Amino acid sequence: MALARRGGIGRYYDVNGWLFVAPALGLIALFMIYPIAWSLWMSFQSGRGMMMKFAGFANIVRLWNDPVFIKALTNTMTYFVVQVPIMILLALILASLLNNPRLVGRGLFRTAIFLPCVTSLVAYSVLFKGMFAIDGIVNSTLAAVGIISSPIPWLTHPFWAKTLVIIAITWRWTGYNMIFYLAALQNIDRSIYEVARIDGVPAWARFTHITIPLLKPVILFTTVISTIGTLQLFDEVYNLTEGKGGPSNATLTLSLYIYNLTFRFMPSFGYAATVSYVIVILVALLACIQFYAARERDR
Amino acid sequence: MKNGIGRIATATFTYGFLGLMAFLSIFPFIWMVLGASNSSIDIIKGRILPGEAFTANVGKFFTTVNVPLVFWNSAKVAIFATVLTLAVSSLAGYGFEMFRSRHRERVYRAMLLTLMIPFAALMIPLFIMMGKAGLINTHIAVVLPSIGSAFVIFYFRQSTKAFPSELRDAAKVDGLKEWQIFLFIYVPVMRSTYAAAFIIVFMTAWNNYLWPLIVLQSNETKTITLVISSLASAYYPDYGVVMVGTILATLPTLAVFFFMQRQFVQGMLGSVK
Known part of the structure; x- marks a missing residue:
């Protein structure tokens, strides 16, 4: 009984915690994490404008x-x-x-x-x-x-x-x-x-x-x-x-x-x-x- | 104890050095104001006396630049960026401090690492993203990437440590929901934190340059920093006009600084205290 109640409060705490931080984390993921990962991937490609192909370490x-x-x-x-x-x-x-x-x-x-x-x-x-x-x-x-x-x-x-x-x-x-x-x-x-x-x-x-x-x-x-x-x-x-x-x-x-x-x-x-x-x-x-x-x- | 001569020498050095530094710090401001009253030729020739070209410079500035539109653009970008950043990041700072869990602590630390990501490494993907979303040349594109700010979240989390938890407990006993506690208890109690963060975020947004330079390409959307930069990079810049522009661009932040110096410095320090 006591255990179940503690679990309940913990979950309630957790859900609220994630709800409060979710908007910021979503934006950071979309406008920081995703672009920085994309940048890394891009750095192994070459080409002009949007026409790009894999180039390995050519850029380096x-x-x-x-x-x-x-x-x-x-x-x-x-x-x-x-x-x-x-x-x-x-x-x-x-x-x-x-x-x-x-x-x-x-x-x-x-x-x-x-x-x-x-x-x-x-x-x-x-x-x-x-x-x-x-x-x-x-x-x-x-x-x-x-x-x-x-x-x-x-x-x-x-x-x-x-x-x-x-x-x-x-x-x-x-x-x-x-x-x-x-x-x-x-x-x-x-x-x-x-x-x-x-x-x-x-x-x-x-x-x-x-x-x-x-x-x-x-x-x-x-x-x-x-x-x-x-x-x-x-x-x-x-x-x-x-x-x-x-x-x-x-x-x-x-x-x-x-x-x-x-x-x-x-x-x-x-x-x-x-x-x-x-x-x-x-x-x-x-x-x-x-x-x-x-x-x-x-x- | 020091002897008289030593003390006088120390005092001379201290006041001389501080005086010189203070003068060097203020001089460009004086020069900016004097420059606005001189013709471009006089400015380039290093004239440091008030001239008679002030009204002419202001007139020229207002005819070359659509001043109300440019100011409206700057204000719009800065205010939207600030309000949204404060809302989203204070929620997160409060959330990270109030509802602790092991996983969230890890996420928090990972999030702080994003402070080290240089903008140069983001701008190409961001530019392509905004292009795909059809947002190039819009103020939305300028504002969006800055809203989730690890620095402001950090600032709010640090400040939340001073938030009295008794208030929260009392509100809970009274049956307030978590979002109500945040909105009706936390926000009013933390108004000085909000004021300090507002100043810093607003100033950063108002002065932002590189990203708007990339995204805002038409004259109808340009902000004051972009306009000054393009006026000054002309082949033969009219410095008198440029000076009027820099004064107008600096005035809002300068005013905020002088009227709210305490919150200003508090916001700058952010995390340290």
């Missing part, structure tokens, strides 16, 4: 011999390797400076640095394109201060175009990461810092030996988020460099290349799907490495 072989793909991959990895650490470190420094309760104008600084997060990726890319024009405000300011003697070709030189993309993303996302660190810092007992200060631990050592270890879970979280974001970079590059990927493909990213393969050139769905799986694998791989690295340091 094509990847190796495609200089544009290699370029897009190198660029994407460059953005990731250079930009993510700069941004995370900058955000950490800003957060620990702003965590000081005696700081005058704390709220003002915080709001100002967070403000870029409000803009759409397209809007700020367009703004940056204008600001970094050859005679634009950035070059004229740098020249006026005496840092440069001739204007920097931000939009037309491969190296500077990449630098511009990195500057732009850092501007947009540093405040976002900073907010995560500020929230986490508020949960740290202030007295730890007080004790360290009284013991004569210098500010930099307090930062590297207290702040960073205590924030490790949050740093991991934001690093994974930034990794996923950087590997999918599209809006900024498309709008900063007229959708073509910049001077001699210097700013081309994997996402932009997939877009070009699918919607700009003669559609080559199979090959584009293969390139998209490179991103899938990279994201999974890098996330695993980051989780692993964070766990190692625990011991």
